[in-house]
Amino acid sequence: MSVPRLRSLVLSSALLFALAAHAEEPAAAPPARSMQEILDASQPADWRPLDPKNTLYLELEAGRVVIELAPAFAPAHVANIRALAKGGYWNGLSINRAQDNFVVQWGDPAEDQAQRKPLGRGAKAKLPAEFARSSERLPFDRLPDADGWAPEVGFSSGFPAGRDPAAKTAWLAHCYGAVGAGRDVAADSSDGTELYVVIGQSPRQLDRNITVVGRVVQGMELLSVLPRGSGPLGFYTDPAQRTPIQAIRLAADVPKKERTPLEALRTDTPLFAELVESRRNRRDDWYKHMAGHIDLCNVPLPVREAEEPPAPAKKKPARRRR
Amino acid sequence: MSVPRLRSLVLSSALLFALAAHAEEPAAAPPARSMQEILDASQPADWRPLDPKNTLYLELEAGRVVIELAPAFAPAHVANIRALAKGGYWNGLSINRAQDNFVVQWGDPAEDQAQRKPLGRGAKAKLPAEFARSSERLPFDRLPDADGWAPEVGFSSGFPAGRDPAAKTAWLAHCYGAVGAGRDVAADSSDGTELYVVIGQSPRQLDRNITVVGRVVQGMELLSVLPRGSGPLGFYTDPAQRTPIQAIRLAADVPKKERTPLEALRTDTPLFAELVESRRNRRDDWYKHMAGHIDLCNVPLPVREAEEPPAPAKKKPARRRR
Structure with missing residues (x-):
């Protein structure tokens, strides 16, 4: 973040490698992963x-x-x-x-009700x-x-x-x-x-x-x-x-x-719980105060384009789609 | 709200006169005013x-x-x-x-830091x-x-x-x-x-x-x-x-x-407290469930244009500006 143009709010994607432990964390805490690292580590089964x-x-x-x-x-x-x-x-x-x-x-x-489009069959x-x-x-x-x-x-x-x-x-x-x-x-x-x-x-x-x-x-x-x-x-x-x-x-x-x-990230996985925690308590260098809380509507719900369009199931089972 | 074009979310301004008491309200509750009615009843001292x-x-x-x-x-x-x-x-x-x-x-x-505009005097x-x-x-x-x-x-x-x-x-x-x-x-x-x-x-x-x-x-x-x-x-x-x-x-x-x-509506007045309550518990006919809650960032903070530009104080005290 030494570029003045980015003198700005820092999002997870901008500090992928700035993961020094927060000063208030217990010394034994494992290093926390950023949202991007968590997504990068996701497996096909984490998505639907x-x-x-x-x-x-x-x-x-x-x-x-x-x-x-x-x-x-x-x-x-x-x-x-x-x-x-x-x-x-x-x-x-x-x-x-x-x-x-x-x-x-x-x-x-x-x-005018009379001018409204019919709903159709x-x-x-x-x-x-x-x-x-x-x-x-x-x-x-x-x-x-x-x-x-x-x-x-x-x-x-x-x-x-x-x-x-x-x-x-x-x-x-x-x-x-x-x-x-x-x-x-x-x-x-x-x-x-x-x-x-x-x-x-x-x-x-x-x-x-x-x-x-x-x-x-x-x-x-x-x-x-x-x-x-x-x-x-x-x-x-x-x-x-x-x-x-x-x-x-x-x-x-x-x-x-x-x-x-x-594909949408599943919300019923340990990976999703880790992602939520990474947003509830930001542990990168930019944040000086960890919120200890996240509102429902602040939780990101990642979506990505599938790597290839699903092939017809009869010819080639799309294994990612389990 | 009989106009189909307005088959829509209903805001306070749209139902000024639809103030029937909510079914769950105690019978003795006074009729509640809508946000617009509250604003219409505001006095100059409610504004700054x-x-x-x-x-x-x-x-x-x-x-x-x-x-x-x-x-x-x-x-x-x-x-x-x-x-x-x-x-x-x-x-x-x-x-x-x-x-x-x-x-x-x-x-x-x-x-490039060298190309950035000087901050000035x-x-x-x-x-x-x-x-x-x-x-x-x-x-x-x-x-x-x-x-x-x-x-x-x-x-x-x-x-x-x-x-x-x-x-x-x-x-x-x-x-x-x-x-x-x-x-x-x-x-x-x-x-x-x-x-x-x-x-x-x-x-x-x-x-x-x-x-x-x-x-x-x-x-x-x-x-x-x-x-x-x-x-x-x-x-x-x-x-x-x-x-x-x-x-x-x-x-x-x-x-x-x-x-x-x-002018901004003051937040330290009984009128403002009434306004917040009118948004915390919507009592118009459209709402079927009263939230019993409002988030800080959902509270409206009304601003209006002053009816006339403030006159110089020495010539004509602007009484609304107490």
Whole structure:
């Protein structure tokens, strides 16, 4: 960090080899690995491929945004989103809202119900509220860290989540990149056509108040930079400000050679626990005070492109995909 | 909310009159006011004018970003920033870094020390680390809400802050919009020339590790939309991607008619406590689950333009400015 241009906040990637033990550490503590070292040491089994049936591509002129859907938490919404995507519902519609430090949102901009695009075959106009689900028999990789919004927090199916052991419920948390289904005042008034993405400080007050359907795993920087709307709630006042949606497709409906083969780091492994600890207590030379804590929404959830597109299983088993 | 176009997240402003009591509330509870109603009922004494000596204007082609400086927490850095601004240090330099969900940062992009812009008259090349200060005799409007990063959190001089009663220290928190002074590995290696602004989930792990000098109070949407850099740490790889800085000036050095007269809501009033509670427990019809909690960085800190520029005190006392 002797380069003045980088007189800057130092991230893990910048100090891979600056791992001198922190002065307050016990002398016997083993040297801690940085996040990058942990990722570099990961094995294929530490990663899971995204399921094309649960992967949505939002295609913009600027590029592709990849969303992982969460059928374990929002089965009815995910089924509807699959049907809407298959029918090309969003193709030609637009991103209509960008509210700073809150959300971007897309769907049909028409205010007049008569002018709104039909949902198409197989898509339902009415869905149940899927704000929370039973936590029984639900895998949950709990964080030990305290949280003000939920009795317990952690990860389920790779998603940041909250859990209430007394109520035996669990729900997805509104972290940066969370994708939710906009609704009216009635709890069951979302149909999955109006989707929003969190682009700022996590609005956890929305947890258990709206159906979270997934999260953006790649391409957030295509959404977070959209000009903010000047109308109420950040809606654009001039239709020309809207960002056109070229298409929203389920990866499974896209030819394999056009897919983005992604893998997400599993959250149920010792390696992931080590990664979280490396972020909870930064032991590199730059940090002078170890936090001793990490918030759910500050935990990185690494995603990487698979080294090669998955080959057809019958010809050549893709061993990394166990 | 019957307009489909607004099938969306509902903010306080959208449901001003939808204040039916929540089903779980005790029957005797008085009707709660929304944030907008609270602001509408505010009195001049609930607001404080920004001090031109502590107000920095970052002038971009897209408009003005207004920063309130925090001399109570970073006196040496603020003094240096004032000197740098007076000398026109940043004029013609650029925003050189935008890392998604983290920070934007500006300063001198030159990597070669010999090519870097001289600091100018009155600016120091070396400053002390101002990560935390004594909490004794420091006004602190404490939030009752738990926080994982600090023993206590609240507001001091209008800034989100943490406090440790055992260590008798207080520090500014890295919330959305926080402005800090980039540094190298040495704690005292910042000179205030490289400033960054938080544009994503609050990176509270930086608290007590770097000097926070203030916060953006207007114009965040001019910074948060900047294209993200593709180099390490979000630095731009192509100089053409940098955003030129027309000027950074202290408001006190700007002719009065060119100033942006802003007032910030005071954080030491019953009205502010009511506002926080209105966000901690949303009682409008849209919310089905009251959080019973608010994170420090989710508390809104309203700022408004003064109804008229402050008149010179000798001629016409501006009564709102008590």
